[in-house]
Amino acid sequence: MSDLLERLRGRGWRLTSQRRVVAEVLDGEHIHLTADEVHARATARLPEISRATVYNTLGELVTLGEVLEVATDGRAKRYDPNAHRAHQHLICSGCGAIRDVHPHGDPLADLPAAERYGFTVTAAQVTYRGLCPDCRP
Amino acid sequence: MSDLLERLRGRGWRLTSQRRVVAEVLDGEHIHLTADEVHARATARLPEISRATVYNTLGELVTLGEVLEVATDGRAKRYDPNAHRAHQHLICSGCGAIRDVHPHGDPLADLPAAERYGFTVTAAQVTYRGLCPDCRP
DNA sequence: TCCTAACTTGGACTTTGTCCAAGTCAACAC
DNA sequence: GTGTTGACTTGGACAAAGTCCAAGTTAGGA
Numbered sequence: 210m211s212d213l214l215e216r217l218r219g220r221g222w223r224l225t226s227q228r229r230v231v232a233e234v235l236d237g238e239h240i241h242l243t244a245d246e247v248h249a250r251a252t253a254r255l256p257e258i259s260r261a262t263v264y265n266t267l268g269e270l271v272t273l274g275e276v277l278e279v280a281t282d283g284r285a286k287r288y289d290p291n292a293h294r295a296h297q298h299l300i301c302s303g304c305g306a307i308r309d310v311h312p313h314g315d316p317l318a319d320l321p322a323a324e325r326y327g328f329t330v331t332a333a334q335v336t337y338r339g340l341c342p343d344c345r346p
Numbered sequence: 347m348s349d350l351l352e353r354l355r356g357r358g359w360r361l362t363s364q365r366r367v368v369a370e371v372l373d374g375e376h377i378h379l380t381a382d383e384v385h386a387r388a389t390a391r392l393p394e395i396s397r398a399t400v401y402n403t404l405g406e407l408v409t410l411g412e413v414l415e416v417a418t419d420g421r422a423k424r425y426d427p428n429a430h431r432a433h434q435h436l437i438c439s440g441c442g443a444i445r446d447v448h449p450h451g452d453p454l455a456d457l458p459a460a461e462r463y464g465f466t467v468t469a470a471q472v473t474y475r476g477l478c479p480d481c482r483p
Numbered sequence: 484t485c486c487t488a489a490c491t492t493g494g495a496c497t498t499t500g501t502c503c504a505a506g507t508c509a510a511c512a513c
Numbered sequence: 514g515t516g517t518t519g520a521c522t523t524g525g526a527c528a529a530a531g532t533c534c535a536a537g538t539t540a541g542g543a
Contacts, residue, residue, distance in 0.1 A: 223488095223489060223490065223539090223540055223541075224540075224541095225489095225490065225491080225539075225540070227490080227491070228490090243530090244530080244531080245529090245530080257491095257492085258491085258492095259491065259492050259493065260492095260493090260531090261491075261492065261493075261494095261531095261532085261533085262490080262491055262492075264530095264531065264532075265490085265491085278420070280417055280418070280419055280420035281417070282417055284529085284530085285420075285529080285530060285531090286420040286530085286531095299457075299461075299462070299463070299465055299467065301465065302468075308463055308465075310457060310461040310462075310463075311461055312453070312456040312457045312458075312461065313456045313457075313458065314451075314456045316449070316453060316456075316472055316474075317474070319449040319450045319451045319453075320436075320447060320449045320450075320474055321449075321450065324436075324447040324448055324449065325436070325447075325476075326436070326445055326447075326478070326479075327478065327479040328436055328438065328445075328474075328476040328477060328478050328479070329476045329477045329482055330436065330474050330475070330476035331439075331475060331476045331477075332474070332475045332476070333472055333473070333474050333475075334472070334473045334474075334475070335453055335470055335471070335472050335473075336470070336471045336472075336473075337453075337454070337457055337465075337467050337469070337470050338467070338468060338469045338470075338471070339462075339465040339466045339467035339468045339469070340465060340466045340468075341463070341464065341465050342463075342464040342465070345466055360508090360509055360510075360519095360520060360521065361509075361510095362508080362509070362520095362521065362522080364521080364522070365521090380499090381499080381500080382498090382499080394522095394523085395522085395523095396522065396523050396524065397500090397523095397524090398500095398501085398502085398522075398523065398524075398525095399521080399522055399523075401499095401500065401501075402521085402522085420530090420531095421498085421499085422498080422499060422500090423499085423500095
């Protein structure tokens, strides 16, 4: 954790109590929270923190590459603190639970040049969907 | 096109002018429109069509498997009329343009049992990102 | 300790989408 | 062709998620 704060400080971040709390919330629970969930948990530690600041801080963490934004279904975006190890996501179609997974191979390699239409392709994001044990009929 | 309308009719769809227009808009342009864009194009042909009907109709087409919903970025969902051939998407990080692409291999096969956590995994969706020729610096 | 640019705040606003009661109409029966 | 009826459509209110801004506060260097 202090790693994260140190890194941010090293990049010129002004270390306010609000930013510290948001970073701690994300780092403390290795799950995929929505902005509102982050706000709720942050409020428990710092009652006066505003929604705008949570959104700002999350946006900054994403820009700095410390947190990943995951758009799962067109609802609220989720924030993934596990930005430093490449991984993909497995989502339950029933309850929306998300797990980090590590498939074999490199999906980028599966896209032949003829299918790139002149794009400079830099990333491939894979989302697996299915039913988790609790949601299976 | 009439194929699509026939299929829908065969499934008990009541064929209203509104539904016909929405289906024609999707079928006419093989691009990935947002609901509001579909509404704008539908309005050009049937001025009094309501937003609610466009949303209803798109939802029904998705449920029937005639159209795919694509959540690209947490903004508006896009609707992909190319539901009958498996494909993935390539998105320009600059302008947001989307292309259908057909990678090799099966991403499902790349997820080992040990990474499935008891889920019944049924689908893998791959999103490639990069810069299109027009957005490249 | 002071200063100041950077940060935070709350509320208004926008976008995207859903819901509902009331009105309309496609398709079937006759 | 006419009548009937349940499915469909409408517009407006509402909700969720996120952005923007002017005014107030503060971290960190001088």
